Amino acid sequence: MKTSKKMKSASLILTLILIMVTMVACGSKTQETSTTSSSKETKKHTFAASYFTLNNPHFIDWSKGLKSEIVDKHGDKLIEVDAQLDINKQISDVEDFIQQKVDAIFIAPVDSKGIKTALLSAKKANIRVIIMDVPPQDTDLVTAMVTTDNFMAGKVLGDAMVKNTGGKANVAIIDWSVVQAVVDRTDGFTAAVKASPGIKVVARQDGKASTESALPIMENFLQSNPEINAVFTINDPSAVGALAAIEAAKRTDIKIYSIDGSQDAIKLVKDNKIAGTSAQFPVKMGQVAGDLVYKILNKENVEKWVKVESLFIDQSNYQQYLK
Amino acid sequence: MNQVLSEMERKKSDSWRKWPVVHYVVSNSGILIALVSLIVFFALTTSTFLSTSNVLNVLRQISINAIIAFGMTFTILINGIDLSVGSILAVSQVITIGLLFMGVPIVPALIVGLLIGAVLGLINGFVITKGKIPPFIVTLSMMIMARGFAYVLTGGRPMSFNNEILSFIGNGYIGPIPVPILIMVICLIITSFILNKTKFGRHVYAVGGNREAARFSGIQISKIEMLVYTISGLLAGLSGVILAARMSSAQPTSGSGFELDAIAAVVLGGTSFSGGIGKIGGVFIGALIIGVLNNGLNLMHVSSYWQMIIKGLVIVTAVYVDSLKKKKRA
Numbered sequence: 001m002k003t004s005k006k007m008k009s010a011s012l013i014l015t016l017i018l019i020m021v022t023m024v025a026c027g028s029k030t031q032e033t034s035t036t037s038s039s040k041e042t043k044k045h046t047f048a049a050s051y052f053t054l055n056n057p058h059f060i061d062w063s064k065g066l067k068s069e070i071v072d073k074h075g076d077k078l079i080e081v082d083a084q085l086d087i088n089k090q091i092s093d094v095e096d097f098i099q100q101k102v103d104a105i106f107i108a109p110v111d112s113k114g115i116k117t118a119l120l121s122a123k124k125a126n127i128r129v130i131i132m133d134v135p136p137q138d139t140d141l142v143t144a145m146v147t148t149d150n151f152m153a154g155k156v157l158g159d160a161m162v163k164n165t166g167g168k169a170n171v172a173i174i175d176w177s178v179v180q181a182v183v184d185r186t187d188g189f190t191a192a193v194k195a196s197p198g199i200k201v202v203a204r205q206d207g208k209a210s211t212e213s214a215l216p217i218m219e220n221f222l223q224s225n226p227e228i229n230a231v232f233t234i235n236d237p238s239a240v241g242a243l244a245a246i247e248a249a250k251r252t253d254i255k256i257y258s259i260d261g262s263q264d265a266i267k268l269v270k271d272n273k274i275a276g277t278s279a280q281f282p283v284k285m286g287q288v289a290g291d292l293v294y295k296i297l298n299k300e301n302v303e304k305w306v307k308v309e310s311l312f313i314d315q316s317n318y319q320q321y322l323k
Numbered sequence: 324m325n326q327v328l329s330e331m332e333r334k335k336s337d338s339w340r341k342w343p344v345v346h347y348v349v350s351n352s353g354i355l356i357a358l359v360s361l362i363v364f365f366a367l368t369t370s371t372f373l374s375t376s377n378v379l380n381v382l383r384q385i386s387i388n389a390i391i392a393f394g395m396t397f398t399i400l401i402n403g404i405d406l407s408v409g410s411i412l413a414v415s416q417v418i419t420i421g422l423l424f425m426g427v428p429i430v431p432a433l434i435v436g437l438l439i440g441a442v443l444g445l446i447n448g449f450v451i452t453k454g455k456i457p458p459f460i461v462t463l464s465m466m467i468m469a470r471g472f473a474y475v476l477t478g479g480r481p482m483s484f485n486n487e488i489l490s491f492i493g494n495g496y497i498g499p500i501p502v503p504i505l506i507m508v509i510c511l512i513i514t515s516f517i518l519n520k521t522k523f524g525r526h527v528y529a530v531g532g533n534r535e536a537a538r539f540s541g542i543q544i545s546k547i548e549m550l551v552y553t554i555s556g557l558l559a560g561l562s563g564v565i566l567a568a569r570m571s572s573a574q575p576t577s578g579s580g581f582e583l584d585a586i587a588a589v590v591l592g593g594t595s596f597s598g599g600i601g602k603i604g605g606v607f608i609g610a611l612i613i614g615v616l617n618n619g620l621n622l623m624h625v626s627s628y629w630q631m632i633i634k635g636l637v638i639v640t641a642v643y644v645d646s647l648k649k650k651k652r653a
Contacts, residue, residue, distance in 0.1 A: 055479040055576050082479070206627040211481070211570050212577060216384050220621035223377045224369070240483065244570050248494040264483050 045076040047293065048097040049106040050090050052134070054082035056237065057262045058282050059108065062132060065286020066106065074294065087114040094118035098125045104143075104293050108132040112180045116141070128296060130289055133282075134181045135305070143296055145305045146289040148280040150184035151191075153259050153310035157278045158192025160312045161199065161230060161257050164275060168198035169230040172221045174207040174214050174238045182209070182234045185259055189232060202228060207238045214241030222249050229254055230275075236260035239274060247273075261313055261321065269318045276314030279321060284308055353645030354593055354608050357637070361612060365619035372622055379501055385614035386503040387562045389607055391581055392588035393514045394558035396606050397551040399589050400518075400531045402598030403458035405552060407447060408559040408585060410469035412578035415440040415560035417476050420484055420573035429488045437560045443469060444556015448549035458552075466582070473575040481574040493568030503565050510558065515603040527551065531598030587638055588613055593645055612641065 047070055051059045063080060070078045079097070083090035087110040097105050098121055105122060109115035112134060119141035122129050131145040139145065161169060173189075176182045193199040203221045207214040214233065221228060222245060231246075231254060233239040239258035246254050258265055261279025268274045285308050295302050313321055365372040391408050398405040419436030423429060443465065450461045495502045518524040526547050529537040538544055559578075567573040591609030594601025616637060620630045 053576075055474065055477075055481070055574070057480055060479065203624065205621065205624075210576065211572055211574060212566065215570055216617065217621065219380055219384065220618055223371050223374070223380055223618075224622040224624070237481065240481075240572055241570060244494075244572075248569075264481075 045070075045074070045103045045297070046079065046100070047076065047104050047106065048079040048081070048094075048100070048102045049132075050081050050083055050093050050097070050108065051132075052083050052090065052108045052110040053085050054080075056235075057264070058235075058260055058280070059133075061282035062108070062286045065283040065288075066290050067286075068283075069287050069290025070293070073290075083110050085110055087111040090115065091118045095121055098122055098127055101125075102127065103297065104128040104130060106130050106132050106289060106293075109134050109136050111178075112136045128293075130293060130296075132285070132289060134179060137180075139305075143304075144289075144292055144302055146285050146292065147181065147305070147307055148285065148310050149307040150181045150310075151188040152307075153278040153280060154185035154188025154190075155192045156188075156310060156312040157185075157232065157257050157259060157276075158189040160276055160314060161232070162193060162196050164255070165199070165230060167196035170200055170202045170225070170227045171230045171232055172218070172225065172228045173201055173204040174217055174231065174233045174242055175204055176206055176209040176234055176238075178206075179209075185234055186232075199230075207233070207241070209235050209238055211237045211241040211244075214238040215245050218242040218245035219249070222246070222251065231256045233258045236262040236265040236277060239265060239268075239277070243268065243273060259310075263323055266313060266318050266322050269314060270322060272315070276312050278310050279313045280310055281308055353647070354591060354605060354612065354641055357641040357644065358608055358612050358615065361615050361619065361637075365615065365622065369619065369622040372619055377618070377622075379499075379504065381611075381614050381618045382504045382507075383501045384618065385610045386507040387566050388581065388584050388588055388613065389507050389610040390510050390558050390562040390565070391585040392592075392606050392610050393510055393603055394555035395582075395585040395589050396514070396592075396594055396601055396603060397518075397527060398458065398555050399586075399594050399596065400527050400598060400601055401548060401551055402531050402534070403451070403548070403551070404462060404586070405444075405447065405555045405559075406459065406462040406582050407443070407465035407469055408555060409578035409581035410466045410473065411440050411443045411556050411559040412563035412566065412581060413473040413575055414443065414469050414476070414563075416563035416567040416573040416577055417473050417482070417575060419564055420482050420567055421476060423484060423486060423489075424482065429486055433564060436564050437557060440560015440563065441553050441557040444553040444559070445549060447556065448552030451552065452545040452548045462552075470575075470579075473577075477573075477575045479575060481572050483572045485571065489564075489568040490571065492565060493571070503569065506561070506565060510561070511603060511607055514554075514558075518603060523547070523550065528599055531600075533599070584613065591638055591641055612637070 049063070049066060051063065053059060067078060070076050079102070081093045083093060090110050094105060094107065095118065105127060107115065107118070107129060109131065115136050116138050119129060119136065119138060123141055128143040131142050133147055135145055135147060136142065173186065175186060202225045205217045207217050218241065231242050233242055233256060236258050239256050242256055255275040257275050258277040261277050265274065265277040269276055288306055288308060292302055292306065371377050395405055395408065415436040418439050419432050422432035422435060447462055447465050450456060451458050492502055497505055518527065526542050529542060530544055530547050534544065563578065566577060588609040589606050590596065591612055592601065592606035594606060613634070616634055620633065
């Protein structure tokens, strides 16, 4: 008797969940039809995008750019999935896209090496892949790539540091060397400061590109190397973490140089809390990638690797970029 | 029950009992030796390790993990586990800051944030006891769901804020002591008191030591379980608020993997995975060992990749030494 009661309540819960799922599914369906009905083209395309994370404003902007080109301009469909920093999830997501026979796939790889499996599957199914933001190891497997010029982002940052410090600084680097794009940034920085022997890197540690990892690392740097007066962080979330540590220690002599150009960081530039941030233009990159996919489908000749340039935002020019 | 009885017998015949401090040092000596030798090692290899500012720095860095670990101790004592603490931490954080953004004053926002943590913990306990589902599975589901909830609430974006009360909680001082350390010490005293001096605490040990015997002696196990998971959730929520206050930013990804750091501290602290044995003081030492390792290796400029290898080795060695000590005594 008791068990049947339990069974009843369990099945009731299951039915409720199913009803919810169908409602959500229908809801999203109606949205799709409304966007497609507004366009004039005859053949409808479906594209898919897999981002390595959607919690970083950078990729949210990428998505805005892609949507403005694919959905708003052409009235086509774009399926978007967040890989949540997990390469295995990303590979299985891409394999799902292939099953759905989409016209092309945009990927921002979690892992430049590990993504190879997914690229091979796409090639086998004859589906074109456009890489966003992070170049993979096996570039021969992809149709095109759109990235920031990461080397340039590091270089303009290094140039700014040389200029502001008169070529003399004790630098701490909060790094994330497992990602090729980040390695390019630090290479650009190294190239820029090479000519100034007064700029010394006194501490360096991997901060996983996140605020909560960067905070204790910076705290420990302040203990071990109090002579630090400049910090190079490879992205804005790391800069926010480093700044929290510096402010808690009441050090006003340390200037942070970051990369990303997120709104949060530009506000910090405005309040004179960080020296500046090398801007990337993710919305523009998304638009470039969206535009590129139509050129590819129309069999036009395209450049394989499009690099969107970077520039250093500081006290002198932040007004133009603050939204 | 035999285990519980023999434990009590041993305690009674132990003349150390009159000297709680001495008794404590002897029964936790394995881990203490590990901690002291680490401290001596770093004091000799780096010039800054034992400076006052660095000691406070280490204590402040471990406060988040220690507070979560105190809650985790309760769940492991009753033979359970709580994998959802990292995600609950994120939900409490984004709800508190989200309310702040909506114009709610900070004190009510804080209280709601902490309550959310407790409620999520209570849901864990409720499903475990009423559904008779293993804690590992229930809290694993909660870990996934709560993380999703944190993403939904924020749309995936971090939220930066400026608030005086919060920056006092995260980075302020009372006298020479940073506030997060004080909060940790208060949690240490309260949880220690609950486990050692209250009926509920004794029941926790009884349920973990021998569930059947505890049931026959009239302990309401479901009540105990629900309370234990509520405590774990509440402390996770508290640590979430402190973490947000320290970073001046609430993030949906916050606390990923923290459950494993907390479990490491609990196990290092001599808590038995089979339930019924463990002390909050030991767990605090466990958290200290992890914090001292992190900080000391950073001061020595050891690369973060090697740090992981060393950390894993230290955890397994310390627990091994501790188990040898316990065998000798038995």
